Amino acid sequence: ELLNGDDQRLKYAALELRMTIESLAYDRAASYKDEFPPSEYETWQPKKVMQVLLDIDPHAASDSTLRIGLEPSPGVAPEVMHDVGHETALSMAVIKRYYDALGSYLHVPTLKQARGVKPQDPAKLRMKCGEIAGALELVLASSVYNITLGSFATIECFNCEKPLRRRFPFGKESVRAECMECNAGYTLIGLGNNQVEWKPHQRKLKCGGDKCLTEALI
Secondary structure, three states: OOOOOOHHHHHHHHHHHHHHHHHHHHHHHHOOOOOOOHHHOOOOOHHHHHHHHHHHOOOOOOOEEEEEOOOOOOOOOOOOOEEEEEEOOOOHHHHHHHHHHHHOOOOOOOHHHHHHOOOOOHHHHHHHHHHHHHHHHHHHOOOOOOOOOOOEEEEEOOOOOOEEEEEOOOOOOEEEEEOOOOOOEEEEEEEEOOEEEEEEOOOEEEOOOOOOOOEEEO
16 A cells, blocks of 8 residues: 555555554454453554553563573573573554554544645655654564563462452562452562562451451451
8 A cells, every 4th residue: 555656545445553552462362362351352552452561561562582591500501592582562652652643633623623634645654654664663573473482470369269360570679469260369579589579469357246256358
């Protein structure tokens, strides 16, 4: 659509590029499906999807290189590392810079907007489409996709007894978690030596009866 030189086709190029941004964001989210809140599945805006992913994993939108090597002995760094591949991730900066900008070319201005809006400049749109196409080509040229390695803690939910799994990012002292089945909340506290303590968000409340000493766990 960009190469045929027809300015009337530019809006279709913008549409295809915008849909590519959406597809890449949704594909990234699918790789976090065990950690992605079901309530967020229904959102379609890439910025919102990516923000949820960044809350789960601060490196979700970062480029990465995967290497492997044979340890001389357990815990000792390999002397030789072998490249498996490199991934250029769809960044939040690319989404913020281009997604809404492309969308402005895909809608007819309202009557109010039409009175003060300058005619769209095809040359400007062509340049913008070229920029985003180049950025997306780098993402699609990655030799490995959706690297989601991490350290995870798993328990059975204290409330509904369903399996609960939460990523614990490197360098974090604590993270929050929520059961996808019953919405029970937890705080995970790192104890060092690959140990994590799960603290449920609950309190003991005394019965309101005059002579009752029973405590309820809320």
